[in-house]
Amino acid sequence: MIVVMSVGATEQEANDVRDLVKSAGLTPHDNYGTQRVVIAVLGDVGPQRDHLMSKLNLMPGVDSVTPISRPYKLASRESHPEDTVIELAGTKVGDGSLTIMAGPCSIEGREMMMETARAVVAAGATILRGGAFKPRTSPYAFQGLGIEGLLYLAEAGKETGLPTITEVMEPSQVEVVAKHSDILQVGTRNMQNYSLLTAVGKAGKPVMLKRGYGATIEEWLMAAEYIVSSGQPNVILCERGIRTFETYTRNTLDLTAVPLLHHLTHLPVVVDPSHATGKRWLVKPMALAAVAAGADGVMVEVHPKPDEAMSDGEQSLTFGQFEDMASAVKKIHQEVRTLTKDPFAMTGSVRAGGTSKH
């Protein structure tokens, strides 16, 4: 941590800063510039990081305090250079293969779930999704089938041989969702629901953490840190668009986050082009772009009859559209992989967490 003193700060003020640093078990180290002194804080600051920064910021004569170390540890590539590879029954996430998660936004019944599962596995999906508990902006909208939906999803997963993923909305649902689903999904609106993060971290199942639509990449990684520090190392990050001033699309898909995350963390990264764009015809081009940017996979919504979907029909693909998209995404993924052995050779050993310059 670096403490920049104000121009004109007194020596007494600088001394008070040094004393506080020492009382925290750390070492102050002076850097005298032409206008002011900058005091570096040496040593391992540990969990008192935020608290100490806050205290220093309040001291007379302090202009600013800048952190050096990243606030997330377990989720960082610095502390864990190897890619995390998540092994599921029949597929892996994060090993360089292409993950395709597909299924209906909401599970509307047994038949539609089975029919959709068969269609997406035939077209190349590797993980089956389906919503049983639905977070809806309006209290008057369809809220999902609940546990009944979970059972249909599990049955469809068993028949097709695909691992399943579904959203969990509150701590009290974690147990039942973990019983019936292979991956627990935390939605964008709950990315900083810390009670939920802690609960899913203890459930013994891999977790997919969607980015909060208003969250920075650092906050997202801090949310992942909650899960990992609660006991679950297998976390998939899912970029799904952030909120900006642009209104033509529901959110702005931040694809640059994909290579950035591969640099900052060892966790796999998938992209959801359905929710970000909110428009069916934008799903395919943005899925291709996601894979070209290096994503480990995509998640899309598929429905037998999108025009009759009980939620998010506008962004759901028909079976034919999904087949077309999956085929195209696989080709681009293959091409990106073969362009070089390391598709991002320009970044040097970034993905391997080395220090050679990116």
Place this chain on the structure above:
Amino acid sequence: MIVVMSVGATEQEANDVRDLVKSAGLTPHDNYGTQRVVIAVLGDVGPQRDHLMSKLNLMPGVDSVTPISRPYKLASRESHPEDTVIELAGTKVGDGSLTIMAGPCSIEGREMMMETARAVVAAGATILRGGAFKPRTSPYAFQGLGIEGLLYLAEAGKETGLPTITEVMEPSQVEVVAKHSDILQVGTRNMQNYSLLTAVGKAGKPVMLKRGYGATIEEWLMAAEYIVSSGQPNVILCERGIRTFETYTRNTLDLTAVPLLHHLTHLPVVVDPSHATGKRWLVKPMALAAVAAGADGVMVEVHPKPDEAMSDGEQSLTFGQFEDMASAVKKIHQEVRTLTKDPFAMTGSVRAGGTSKH
């Protein structure tokens, strides 16, 4: 709702739209322009609103679908023209008086809670705040005293005669928090935690709903709608800053939301200048501005020794600073109230929910 057909849409496509509208029990009404037809959907669309919009958006030949009615009902001034006034022991919120909520960010112990309570009531606070369950960005930061903190807060409220407010983070905490606190607070990160919104709505106590830092005003009112439709009519809205590209402040305080909300809803509006700015010396000017913009009150953090606070010390006021701020805010509030009988006469009967032009 208004369905705009594309330039060049066929008559068959328009007919399909009309048929879908009729099948929903509503009436399509044509408006033929020079380039295209626009089909108005007449009748009371009710809870099928979002679903119908989604379906129409998917139909061939449809360019766009625009809603006419607002998605929130119970929270809207249109359906409830009179201001909601919340009666608490010894004070009211939303009746034109000035609400001042004050207390420590985190309750750190019995003594500091009592000491702070005595100081803020002496300086004019009308509601006592204190954090027992703390949502922290880092899993390694102090997470609050929990139930022990609730007991200290309740004791401090009893001694000072102030009603109390504290945050609740998950449905399973609602019962115990409602037992010990007069108002339940839902934090910015949980604004769209629908399980929590429903739970607090059923708890029988007034709720203060902080704006999600990435949420629009419409989403915020939809979140309030969840609470009201679950049974709790007494909801206080708290503006606390939204996320923008500006980085000098933690968030950007959106004070224009204050008069806008008085126009859109009957619920009282308070402003939290502490969290939005993240800097102690910005609290007073922004509190004054909030009241000048018409806020029903402010919420600020106060600590006996901010330099030693376990959380958010940077934005906490000392007792002396709080006294100075409270005194100034009261004067500006008084001045704003006396400028005219209706301080916002320019807006005509806006606050009274009338239709005369603002």
Place this chain on the structure above:
Amino acid sequence: MIVVMSVGATEQEANDVRDLVKSAGLTPHDNYGTQRVVIAVLGDVGPQRDHLMSKLNLMPGVDSVTPISRPYKLASRESHPEDTVIELAGTKVGDGSLTIMAGPCSIEGREMMMETARAVVAAGATILRGGAFKPRTSPYAFQGLGIEGLLYLAEAGKETGLPTITEVMEPSQVEVVAKHSDILQVGTRNMQNYSLLTAVGKAGKPVMLKRGYGATIEEWLMAAEYIVSSGQPNVILCERGIRTFETYTRNTLDLTAVPLLHHLTHLPVVVDPSHATGKRWLVKPMALAAVAAGADGVMVEVHPKPDEAMSDGEQSLTFGQFEDMASAVKKIHQEVRTLTKDPFAMTGSVRAGGTSKH
């Protein structure tokens, strides 16, 4: 345009609206709902659009006014269904081929310009870029070589056979820049510098218009409309990132804008991954993603020795890195083109401007 009256608006207020519409030479058409009346404005509103909307918005009893027609005409695909293809000496932009614009951020001297030009043409660049007049955030930074730079760029273009592009910053520079360069570039900070837009529109050369970092897609197309309506139909749109709350990257590259623009406008779209990310190692993955999303091309910065560049060295590629990127981008472009004859078949005839549903 659709005028929604307030719940409770009087018949006299509705009549005043109808009278104003008629006095503008247009026809009011009533739609009576269960709660209120909605008045459609029929006829060709033309240039009085914004003014009429403003007036209607001010009338008593009016709740909101929603436009139906898009404010841009010449730039819209509705009025010009065929793709604009820009023919330059030796290359075309917007015809389905891949455009690669490359060259130094700033032209620093004759030798470095010639050396860079030879390197980029060898690696596959189709247009040569180079900055002579530089908009710099700091008045103390290098502001470019000016006319001397223009001459070097022109010479390099002549030797390599590549058409050239360079930025023009003010109306008085337009003549000299148009004399020496094949394409005039308007930078992000000048996207709404209307004097400049009008001047470049009259200069007789194609124009590349970068998106303002704070501009919506609609405002961007309105800026293009300024250029086209001033006489220049050949406008290239360049997405270069928008400003959001995310701070890891300089700006957030909005790649969804690419397929959206192909739907809304007939003008070609290229992407600049260098400025959006501000980091060299992010250029290649984001260039691949841009082309996968359907961009007509990319623009990147290349420097013989980025470490010694006088501006933007952090985001400039070395010759070797450019060669690697260009090769990869060409392969992805080829793959995307061959996936289907129309790479975005899912969007139906969107790109051809038809009305069949996307």
Place this chain on the structure above:
Amino acid sequence: MIVVMSVGATEQEANDVRDLVKSAGLTPHDNYGTQRVVIAVLGDVGPQRDHLMSKLNLMPGVDSVTPISRPYKLASRESHPEDTVIELAGTKVGDGSLTIMAGPCSIEGREMMMETARAVVAAGATILRGGAFKPRTSPYAFQGLGIEGLLYLAEAGKETGLPTITEVMEPSQVEVVAKHSDILQVGTRNMQNYSLLTAVGKAGKPVMLKRGYGATIEEWLMAAEYIVSSGQPNVILCERGIRTFETYTRNTLDLTAVPLLHHLTHLPVVVDPSHATGKRWLVKPMALAAVAAGADGVMVEVHPKPDEAMSDGEQSLTFGQFEDMASAVKKIHQEVRTLTKDPFAMTGSVRAGGTSKH
């Protein structure tokens, strides 16, 4: 400037950084932490600041580079602790008095200009505004009367005794505008039009610089630096709203910028509530809030008949509304001034540029 080396950077990489720092005439100073070395750059970096940061960022083993000094000098309070007070004929800006700039958005004719001028001076305006050259989003909208409008404004200023302000859109207009107006205004869309900033800086008249709707406070101050470094020390900053995801208002008025700017710069700050909100009935509450937050003044649009205004009628006040607003703003200003001798005593000597803690 602080150079943070990566965890695992080699000693050779650190040496290369030290060598580059020395070659720039500066002194590297090591700070060895538990995981990595942090190299402080000591000495006066001057104009090579950005260039050096860019070079260091590119070096192998470098994790990040953080600037210490602010990039603006002449505009900073650090280098100029005393408030800038701008003296105009009959009024001052920035001396603690209340500045009220008022007049029509567009000057539509001689009579309306004179009539408006008489009305606003009677109600307490201290500076007369009026638009002659109008930046309009649409090329088809009214673009202003040009020089004819300037003459009307000058005549109105002479008759009422008020100094005048009007917008200048391009360098070639600067001379004629400076001849006829007392203050030159640079609009939000031109905040980074560096050619224009330099031209107005040389014109010998005070300048009002509106904040770019997508600009950070730092970029805004850098734009002011362009003007001051071109020769004009009298710059007024005008906050007018920034672009965010909220769509109920046109922009989000950032009132926290007011006390922040008083801390960062010695230049006076006024607020324009008309353009930020885009709605007439929001002007008064936001003007009151601006003054309560410490603004040196407000700028509002006034029109004899807003319903017939050729531009921005929606946000223009009638004469009666302006009188009501001006009266209220004056009272709040008076109250804020008398609350304490220094209305922001909490901020200590911030406004005086001292180093005592805010």
